[in-house]
Amino acid sequence: MFALSTETLYRARRAKNIAAQVLASIATLFGVFWLVWIVWTTLSNGLAALDISLFTQMTPPPGEEGGLLNAIFGSILMSLLGVLFGAPIGVLAGTYLAEFSRTRFTARLGETIRFVNDILLSAPSIVLGLFVYTLVVAPMGHFSALAGAISLAFIVLPVVVRTTDEMLRLVPAQMREAALSLGVPQWKVTVQVLYRASLPGIVTGVLLALARISGETAPLLFTALNNQYWTTDLMQPMANVPVVIFQYAMSPYDSWHTLAWAGAFVLTVFVLLVSVAARAIVSRSRISND
């Protein structure tokens, strides 16, 4: 009797375990299935639409052939400006969190900033776009590439703050103590010792931020808007790849759809390359530290 009930209990547990493992494996296949489908669609449609004119011609009017030159230029320019505005402030703020919030008051302030930064990190980008709209576009009276770059900078900022903070805290305390005991002032310790030690990590943070903003669409809709023509004027609306993809994909024209797929392909490949590069830097530096 006793043996029988243990036997059934054992069987039930075994069955449950097998069912759970099968379901978990199916869940993984389910997740991977969609993602492979999406990447495959983008790559195959994009490769078919890829053409040299993509990089040599401007965005066309409906029904005509053209390329994405002005949009690619605009995306590169605004992303670089976004990193240029956001990353230095991010590195400094991360330095404050890791190195300078030591007294009781500043420690509490540091905790609050860290918390707010985490929220900013996952805040919807469309909200940041509206913020920059009321901050920059509305007072100026018109859309501009500068406003687009500023909205991207607000996305770069929390990513860089987070990685800088984490990377600086990974630097061993002995390094700080050794430098300080030689009489080196703290700012020099920070800039010449700590930044150097955590450089790969900080660069990774900046690259991840770059990967993230290069595909951002929502904030650019109300800041940089779009522009069918070539422009280098930061005070004017500027074309950029994500908004062009959005506009072209939503249009009824086949030639615009083709260009949208080509843009999606370029965007995806760029983002994946940058993320892989970022990860490679981290793993290499980890090996060299051991």
Next chain:
Amino acid sequence: MNSIALPTAAIDDRAARDVRNDRRFAWIVGIAGVFVLVSLVAAAFSMLWGGRLAFQTFGLKFLWTDAWDPVNQVFGALVPIYGTLVTAFVAMLIAVPVSFGIAMFLTEIAPKWLRGPVGAAIELLAGIPSIIYGMWGLFVLVPVLSEHVYPWVDEHMGQWPIVGRFFAGPPMGLGMGTAGLVLAIMVIPFIASVMREVFLTVPGRLKESAYALGSTRWEVVWDVVLPYTRSAVIGGIFLGLGRALGETMAVTFVLGNAHELTTSLLMPGNSIAATIANEFAEADSEMYRSSLIALGFVLFLVTFTVLTIARLMLRQLAKKEGN
């Protein structure tokens, strides 16, 4: 004596300069830190300011009226708010169990050689821009659903008692169900990678003890790993929810942009983010624009609450780890 006095003066000078520079540097990094704090507060206030016209005109009624009439200048946020909540709910319904399965697979079931590549692939895919998901949804998923899936759903599930109304409707492919599915596909990598990371923090000796007592893998995950990481798992889910609520491009493509209140998941609807993205550039009146910014403020409040809960939950695990 003079030859010694001179260097001390120089050293004092140097020390004073170092102190001054240190103080300056501390100020600079402090200002940068406070800038982060200020930018979040400023974002909230700027949207409150931008939406003041709508809030003043419609009052709190703005939140639960369903009019959206640019011609007569009457705006209410009910339809977008409802659409945002419904699509996010559908997304979480699909994404949470799938993500849990993936995390369990990657930490307990998969052979060692498979864990690294699959984990890395999922993390890389989390970085694909959301506009790609939206485009794929519009050009690939919508035709498949409207031709093969939704007619069947309408015919069979539409007849069910009570829940039937969620599945009845014309199979046009665009709609809240499609948007929920695309959102789910988008947040699965996020939630799965957070859960995986969280599961990896469980001390090996806890799991080994359970295995040594004869526990099955499922029992280890359900009775040891999950209780140990519960708060952080909920945090990860809320992080995904925050993303699903605020996601713009992935849903704008497939939601259908219709300002109508409907229970059917097969019918087009609207969400806060999609409404703003679709209409902002065309908003021609002060009131229209202000109402859209007010919508943004509502979205900000909702996601802020969800993300705060997420971070508080995730923090509890960090504390446990520290001890």
